[in-house]
Amino acid sequence: MSLLKVERLDVRHGLLQAVRAVDLELQEGETLALVGANGAGKTTLLRAIAGAHRPAAGRVLLDGADVTTAPAYRRVRLGISLVPEGRRLFPGLTVEENLLVGGRSGRKGPWNLDAVYGLFPALRELTRRRARVISGGEQQMCAIGRALMANPRLLLLDEVSLGLAPVVVQALYETIASVGRQGTTVVLVEQDVARALGTATRVACMLEGRIVLERDAAAVSRDQIVDAYFGLRRGAAA
Amino acid sequence: MSPADGTSMLAAVGLRKRFGALVVLQKVDFTVLEGEAIGIVGPNGAGKTTLLNVLSGALPASEGKVTFRGADVTPLRAAARCRRGIARAHQVPRPFGGMTVFENVFVAASAGGGHHGRAGYTRCIESLELSGMLQVANRRAETLGLLDRKRLELARAVVTDPVVLLLDEIGGGLTDAEASQLVETIRSLHDRGIAIVWIEHIVHVLVQVVERLVCMDAGRVIADGAPEEVMADAAVIDAYLGSAA
Amino acid sequence: MIWLNQIIQGVLLGGYYALIASGLSLMFGVMRIINLAHGDLAILGAFLTLLLADHAGLDPFVSLAVVLPALAVLGWLLQRTMLERSLRAGVLVPLLTTFGLAIVVQNVLFEEYGADTRSLGPQIGDLAFSSWTITDQIYISHLSVIIFGVAVTVLGGLHLLLRLTPIGRALRATAEDADTAELVGINSKSVYAVAAGIAVATAGLAGVFLAMRSSFDPYSGPPQLIFAFEAVVIGGLGSLWGTLAGGIILGVAQNVGAQLNPQWQIIAGHIVFLAILAARLVLTEVSSRGGFRVVLAQRV
Numbered sequence: 001m002s003l004l005k006v007e008r009l010d011v012r013h014g015l016l017q018a019v020r021a022v023d024l025e026l027q028e029g030e031t032l033a034l035v036g037a038n039g040a041g042k043t044t045l046l047r048a049i050a051g052a053h054r055p056a057a058g059r060v061l062l063d064g065a066d067v068t069t070a071p072a073y074r075r076v077r078l079g080i081s082l083v084p085e086g087r088r089l090f091p092g093l094t095v096e097e098n099l100l101v102g103g104r105s106g107r108k109g110p111w112n113l114d115a116v117y118g119l120f121p122a123l124r125e126l127t128r129r130r131a132r133v134i135s136g137g138e139q140q141m142c143a144i145g146r147a148l149m150a151n152p153r154l155l156l157l158d159e160v161s162l163g164l165a166p167v168v169v170q171a172l173y174e175t176i177a178s179v180g181r182q183g184t185t186v187v188l189v190e191q192d193v194a195r196a197l198g199t200a201t202r203v204a205c206m207l208e209g210r211i212v213l214e215r216d217a218a219a220v221s222r223d224q225i226v227d228a229y230f231g232l233r234r235g236a237a238a
Numbered sequence: 239m240s241p242a243d244g245t246s247m248l249a250a251v252g253l254r255k256r257f258g259a260l261v262v263l264q265k266v267d268f269t270v271l272e273g274e275a276i277g278i279v280g281p282n283g284a285g286k287t288t289l290l291n292v293l294s295g296a297l298p299a300s301e302g303k304v305t306f307r308g309a310d311v312t313p314l315r316a317a318a319r320c321r322r323g324i325a326r327a328h329q330v331p332r333p334f335g336g337m338t339v340f341e342n343v344f345v346a347a348s349a350g351g352g353h354h355g356r357a358g359y360t361r362c363i364e365s366l367e368l369s370g371m372l373q374v375a376n377r378r379a380e381t382l383g384l385l386d387r388k389r390l391e392l393a394r395a396v397v398t399d400p401v402v403l404l405l406d407e408i409g410g411g412l413t414d415a416e417a418s419q420l421v422e423t424i425r426s427l428h429d430r431g432i433a434i435v436w437i438e439h440i441v442h443v444l445v446q447v448v449e450r451l452v453c454m455d456a457g458r459v460i461a462d463g464a465p466e467e468v469m470a471d472a473a474v475i476d477a478y479l480g481s482a483a
Numbered sequence: 484m485i486w487l488n489q490i491i492q493g494v495l496l497g498g499y500y501a502l503i504a505s506g507l508s509l510m511f512g513v514m515r516i517i518n519l520a521h522g523d524l525a526i527l528g529a530f531l532t533l534l535l536a537d538h539a540g541l542d543p544f545v546s547l548a549v550v551l552p553a554l555a556v557l558g559w560l561l562q563r564t565m566l567e568r569s570l571r572a573g574v575l576v577p578l579l580t581t582f583g584l585a586i587v588v589q590n591v592l593f594e595e596y597g598a599d600t601r602s603l604g605p606q607i608g609d610l611a612f613s614s615w616t617i618t619d620q621i622y623i624s625h626l627s628v629i630i631f632g633v634a635v636t637v638l639g640g641l642h643l644l645l646r647l648t649p650i651g652r653a654l655r656a657t658a659e660d661a662d663t664a665e666l667v668g669i670n671s672k673s674v675y676a677v678a679a680g681i682a683v684a685t686a687g688l689a690g691v692f693l694a695m696r697s698s699f700d701p702y703s704g705p706p707q708l709i710f711a712f713e714a715v716v717i718g719g720l721g722s723l724w725g726t727l728a729g730g731i732i733l734g735v736a737q738n739v740g741a742q743l744n745p746q747w748q749i750i751a752g753h754i755v756f757l758a759i760l761a762a763r764l765v766l767t768e769v770s771s772r773g774g775f776r777v778v779l780a781q782r783v
Contacts, residue, residue: 226479
């Protein structure tokens with residue numbers, strides 16, 4: 001049985017249809033890269049899977065169980081953790097407090113404070129610093145650590161590279177790859193397609209709310225992605 | 239990109255825009271000729287919307303000039319530029335919900351276009367016909383669906399007699415059928431001689447209307463030319479997708 | 484010397500104001516709700532204590548063991564039934580619903596108890612007026628010291644709760660970003676309900692002490708709400724220890740005003756509140772424009 005199954009999901013933002021009839025299936029241990037232009041619906045899809053956004057139609061199934069109406073905090077307890085776009089740390093709480101809050105759901109697993117500090121040694125120096133004063137890269141590490149503290153089975157990462165220097169992003173992605181190797185299923189939304197392809201086992205490209213391409217990462221060419229990304233070969237061109 | 243023939247309608251000359259220490263527009267130069275339709279594309283954070291805000295007058299430039307028909311309009315604010323002929327439709331349609339479609343357009347006609355009373359009524363009806371909104375003229379704006387709200391934005395912008403229309407990501411969230419209808423509406427405005435400057439992510443909708451694409455990345459123009467050329471440009475693809483592995 | 488006495492009385496009075504303000508501060512800090520029924524809930528606590536004293540002969544301090552949990556549960560219920568729904572309808576709707584709640588509480592109490600003023604003074608015997616005489620012009624009442632001590636303990640307890648406990652962290656996280664709090668596994672609704680329970684319980688505690696040190700009637704709630712609100716605003720929204728400082732400043736202002744002229748007591752507090760509010764607004768505006776230098780240069 002697949003770990004995550006999304007069936008004909010429709011998600012709206014007010015009047016705007018952000019996700020249209022999306023079908024998706026993920027096996028445990030896979031890493032899926034979700035790419036696409038701005039406004040394609042990637043973040044909305046991720047938030048709908050995490051429970052932050054109620055779909056207008058369709059279902060989300062975790063291990064076969066229908067979680068479509070489960071609120072976000074309950075999905076964390078079931079094993080879905082989202083690292084939101086823009087980090088969204090709690091600015092007045094310290095690094096350690098942010099991590100501790102992440103562990104509140106009480107799920108069992110390998111991730112605890114020590115393990116997270118082991119993964120991100122730089123955070124050990126910053127335990128008492130308030131989240132609002134640390135750098136972007138440090139915030140991203142803390143946000144990922146906070147999500148890991150819930151011992152998720154499915155880790156959702158939304159644009160972790162945004163605003164960060166390439167060296168920092170490189171280190172982050174190596175860490176994400178190691179998390180994936182330990183068995184966690186990962187979905188990452190990423191603007192930098194090359195970076196995403198380097199880490200993922202599968203890639204899906206979204207355009208205007210639909211998934212228009214879904215391939216194994218090793219079997220897809222850059223040209224195929226470019227076509228799907230802009231949708232230029234389809235429809236009438238001027 | 240100098241205008242070989244054709245009058246310069248709207249031009250950005252050495253535009254720089256800073257928010258504190260953050261430089262969003264590095265040095266932007268381009269010209270929109272009379273009756274041209276150009277699209278502005280580029281990845282997230284490239285500065286497209288900021289550029290539009292500076293062109294329309296919603297934001298002041300830190301350095302550089304905005305010229306309109308050759309005259310420097312940089313010190314003018316948005317309302318004044320609107321009266322000169324630069325109109326703008328917003329990304330998220332925000333009509334005056336409790337007023338009817340007609341009333342929404344009439345406010346724009348009298349305040350922005352200077353058409354009062356009877357003359358204003360006639361202008362409104364023309365504008366509503368042009369944007370395909372005449373049948374719903376007496377409906378309250380808040381009852382409109384997404385496509386009609388976007389068309390209302392266009393109608394409001396057009397009633398002020400613009401010669402340049404700035405569109406900010408107006409294509410988002412529409413079904414294929416709705417997108418086609420929107421394209422038709424924008425085409426008919428363009429056919430009347432209004433120059434169009436259109437920021438858009440949904441490139442395949444954009445290329446149905448525009449003759450020229452300008453691609454921005456990190457506050458600069460990195461490509462400017464025919465749509466097929468620009469979208470095939472390696473630098474443009476790299477800007478969106480990241481460098482080839 | 485008489486001024487020193489007034490200042491000391493003002494500081495001690497500030498302890499009471501801080502106590503009644505702490506619940507209001509907590510609810511606003513965590514949920515952005517201004518509970519307009521806050522003062523009336525305090526009075527409800529006072530009447531409940533009176534009921535227990537009259538029918539069960541319970542000493543007011545002993546009956547706290549019943550009154551505090553009862554009001555905590557009431558606060559929890561109010562949040563989960565009324566305030567949660569109100570918040571969903573918009574940020575200003577809770578103002579309307581708590582205003583309605585205030586009217587309901589006042590009139591139910593009036594129906595039950597009539598307009599007579601009451602006091603718990605008789606139930607606490609000597610404590611109602613006993614004091615230490617420092618000099619012939621300085622008196623320090625035992626009760627006001629007790630109230631000040633309780634206020635500091637409550638504020639200190641809340642501070643420790645927020646800093647050190649998991650529920651406290653969850654409260655702070657939810658206060659800063661409820662959306663992300665949900666994404667990390669915090670049930671924001673139950674967190675809000677806990678905060679409401681604590682807030683109403685502290686209101687009740689303050690109400691009981693108000694009943695001991697002076698008198699009350701079913702309509703005594705609104706003035707208490709105003710003092711609580713002023714203390715919170717003077718001390719700075721969202722700061723617990725600021726609320727203590729705010730309460731003290733209010734208390735001192737009132738007592739100094741009273742010394743100048745007994746009729747000026749309340750208005751002196753209001754004037755100081757307005758002055759500090761105005762100063763705050765000006766400072767915020769100036770700093771958002773880049774500091775005094777920038778603003779003054781622009782004028783020139």
